[in-house]
Amino acid sequence: MSDSQGAGSVLGEPDRAGIQKQIVLPWSRALQMTRENIFVRLGRSAITASGIFLGIAFLSAVLFGAAAANVKARLDLTQLGLEHEQSELQARIVWLAAMSLLVATVGIVNSMLMSVTERYKEIGTMKCLGALDSFIVRLFILEAGVLGILGSVAGAFVGAGIMMLAYIGRIGRGGVLESWTAPALQLGGTDIRLWLAILLATVVGGMLSIAAALYPAWQAAKMPPAAALRSEF
Amino acid sequence: MSVYEYIVRTKDLSRVYTMGDTQVRALDNVALDIRRGEYVSIMGPSGSGKSTxxxxxxxxxxxxxxxxxxxEVDMAQLTASELAFLRCRKIGYIFQTFNLIPVMTALENVTLPMVFAGLTTDTAMDKGLGLLKTVGLGDRYDHKPTELSGGQQQRVAVARALANDPAIVLADEPTGNLDLRxxxxxxxxxxxxxxxKKVTIISATHDLKMIDVSDRVVWIRDGKIERIEERKDIDIQVGQMEGEEQ
Structure with a gap:
């Protein structure tokens, strides 16, 4: 039948029309594969996403609490105590937020490590089919990014939502709404308003998730296919 | 011997695995020439080095x-992307454990190498359906590997191996996880x-049924080639063996 593979060297064969010389993975197909991976392994995906969800929910609750406290102080027509008390509160908030993010990151690194390890064989197979190392890394980053952003957005809403309910009795509906534009934390001397702080938290959640996937994915991608295929999971 | 065109040649090929303090010599100075278009079986007991x-x-x-x-291209000289190109376009792989991507349908599994090769989705779909029809699974294209039997999964794997019209199909114990029939x-x-398709087939196996269709059989033991048998020498043996089975 076809004798296009008849003569010529491995890489020097004249290609049929419409076929590119290099190996490609279109974004549309990569996204489709990411979607399938997330849905087929819904349990693991949920665990991965919930790690970041909890971290960001806690962070956004802490941020909301800080903003609401500022609003409450204004409504009570009192100043929020002395200068050093205020900076002590600020320090505690930063500490709480940092811890919550750290816990979230450890959790997501762990679940990403698991999700890459259990797919060694699949990674090896993909490489046999011609996938470049970068395809493997790209697929895991996409997956981690999607899960991280979904988890972060949900976490931000839930965290802030619970705090809104908790504060509605103390500062009223107007106070709760006002909290969104009240300063929630200080970064480098400037006040960050609550809505922006929560938006930033969401972005940070997505980034942390991707960062957590990067190392295990890169490790798996650079394995020789034979070694990846040998692993039994 | 130079009348043949060799698609694969190995020279002084050795592979040593280090396991703790001991070194295991899985392959020991193997020199093997494989002709274009032939069906070669690499036979040997497990641990003989055929998978290596x-x-x-x-x-x-x-x-x-x-x-x-x-x-005639030294594989060690290829860059990572050239090697990927080689795996994608020149070689098709078949494994004992089928190794289909579990989250993808039969058709998606078959079209994946074509996507890597840069074919458009439509072309890949048409070709993939055609290949699945060739292996007798035309109506099963939408099934996930878990919904297929072992034999059907291996058929999908065969279709996938042929996706980019490779010059070589490499099969590692393709019948190892399948029943006799x-x-x-x-x-x-x-x-x-x-x-x-005039594809060169190289199959590592210890399935004696394979001898029947092979042009040559390479017997390997302890990482060394024991002997190489040509088709004409094998015929007699197969006759004897089939007689013995009955």
């Missing part, structure tokens, strides 16, 4: 010493592809 040889020829692992030439069907299918 399979990995070396397929560019899935690097030799400790020696070289593998595919179409299904195994025979896969062997027949491979032979048919070998004849119709």
């Amino acid at each position: 040889l399979f990995n070396m020829i397929g560019g899935l692992d690097k030799p400790t010493k020696g070289t593998v030439f595919i179409d 299904t195994g025979k069907e896969i062997i027949t299918l491979l032979k048919q592809m070998n004849e119709e």
Whole structure:
């Protein structure tokens, strides 16, 4: 039948029309594969996403609490105590937020490590089919990014939502709404308003998730296919 | 001997695995020439080094010493992307454990190498459906691997191996996880592809049914080639063996 593979060297064969010389993975197909991976392994995906969800929910609750406290102080027509008390509160908030993010990151690194390890064989197979190392890394980053952003957005809403309910009795509906534009934390001397702080938290959640996937994915991608295929999971 | 065109040549090929303090010599100075278009079976007991040889020829692992030439190109000289290109377009792989991507349908599994090769979705779909029809699974294209039997999964794997019209199909124990009849069907299918598409088939196996269709059988033991038998020498043996079975 076809004798296009008849003569010529491995890489020097004249290609049929419409076929590119290099190996490609279109974004549309990569996204489709990411979607399938997330849905087929819904349990693991949920665990991965919930790690970041909890971290960001806690962070956004802490941020909301800080903003609401500022609003409450204004409504009570009192100043929020002395200068050093205020900076002590600020320090505690930063500490709480940092811890919550750290816990979230450890959790997501762990679940990403698991999700890459259990797919060694699949990674090896993909490489046999011609996938470049970068395809493997790209697929895991996409997956981690999607899960991280979904988890972060949900976490931000839930965290802030619970705090809104908790504060509605103390500062009223107007106070709760006002909290969104009240300063929630200080970064480098400037006040960050609550809505922006929560938006930033969401972005940070997505980034942390991707960062957590990067190392295990890169490790798996650079394995020789034979070694990846040998692993039994 | 120079009347043949060799698609695969190995020279002084050795692979040593280090396990703790001990060194295991899985392959020991193997020199093997494989002709274009032939059906070669690499036979040997498990642990003889045939899977290691399979990995070396397929560019899935690097030799400790020696070289593998595919179409006279030294595989060690290829860059990572050239190697990926080779795996994608020139070699098709079939494994004992089928190794289909579990989250993808049969058709998606078959079209994946074509996507990597840069085919448009439509072209890949048409070709993939055609290949699935060839292996007798035309109506099963939408099934996930878990919804297919072992034999059907291996058929999908055969279709996938042929996706980019490779010059070589490498099969590692393709019948190892299949029952007698299904195994025979896969062997027949491979032979048919070998004849119709002129694909060189290199199969590592200890399945004696494979001898029947092979042009040459390479017997390997303790990492060394024991002997190589030509088709005409094998015929008599097969007759005897089939007689013995009944």
